Amino acid sequence: MNASSLLPARPGFAAAPRRDILSLLLDAAGATVRWLARHYQRRRAIAHLSSLPDHCLRDVGLHRSQIVSAVNGVDHDRARRSFPY
Secondary structure (H helix, E strand, O other): OOHHHOOOOOOOOOHHHHHHHHHHHHHHHHHHHHHHHHHHHHHHHHHHHHHOOHHHHHHOOOOHHHHHHHHHOOOHHHHHHHOOO
16 A cells, blocks of 8 residues: 555546546537538438429529539539639
């Protein structure tokens, strides 16, 4: 038995790592919930746009093949201009 095992534990010393782990777990859970919410929101937007007739898509400047990219925020015209070849 060594002398350090006889000393009383400092208040809050053992609780700090547990609090850090808990906050990391809560942060990870929150990030997962936010990711799932964005994912389902994108899926709903894709489903809604896909249900529109072609003339309505043309009115908003989309072709049916651009729906997923538009929902995900990809601008094909800008991407095409940045690659001149």
